[in-house]
Amino acid sequence: MKVAFATSTGVAVDLNFRSARDFTVWNIEPGESCYVTTVTVDASPDDPEGSIIARADALAGCTMVFTREINGPAAAKLVARSIQPLKTGDESSVEGIIGKLEKVLRGTPPPWLKKMRIRDTLCDEDGHVWR
Numbered sequence: 001m002k003v004a005f006a007t008s009t010g011v012a013v014d015l016n017f018r019s020a021r022d023f024t025v026w027n028i029e030p031g032e033s034c035y036v037t038t039v040t041v042d043a044s045p046d047d048p049e050g051s052i053i054a055r056a057d058a059l060a061g062c063t064m065v066f067t068r069e070i071n072g073p074a075a076a077k078l079v080a081r082s083i084q085p086l087k088t089g090d091e092s093s094v095e096g097i098i099g100k101l102e103k104v105l106r107g108t109p110p111p112w113l114k115k116m117r118i119r120d121t122l123c124d125e126d127g128h129v130w131r
Contacts, residue, residue: 001116002036003028003101004059004083005094006067010038013092017055017070017085018048025062026098030105033098052077059083063116066097084116 005013006020015021021043025036041058043051056077059065064084068091075085088097104113 001028001063002026002061003098004039004062004065005097006065007094011094013066013068013088013094013097015068017065017067017074018051020055020067023055023059023065024094025059026094028098028101028105030102033102056081056083066092066094082116084112 002025004023004025006015006017007022007024008014010024021041023039023041025039027034027036039058041051041055043054052074055074059078060081060083062083064086065078066086066088068088070078070085070087078085104110
């Protein structure tokens with residue numbers, strides 16, 4: 001599954017969703033994870049609503065996004081696109097989060113995560129079921 005991280009360095013989740021310009025995207029599986037890309041969002045600070053939509057659109061295809069903080073309207077826009085927002089609160093290591101996710105995926109993931117993984121397996125990046 002693809003997971004995005006709001007980061008200025010690529011090594012730590014250190015940005016709030018609204019101020020994040022860059023998101024590193026990783027493909028995370030139970031036994032192996034790999035870097036996919038860095039998504040850069042060009043959003044106008046003068047248009048807060050448009051900036052949230054631009055970030056949500058840029059993260060299409062991701063199962064979840066980790067960020068230090070995210071407000072309710074931004075979280076709702078992500079959830080509407082089937083992207084689960086997760087707040088770290090403090091600066092957190094991307095490598096540490098990836099390790100924890102791999103461990104959860106090797107065990108018994110919570111039902112919401114199982115559902116998202118099934119959706120990722122059955123759907124393309126636009127959410128359409130494979131036929």
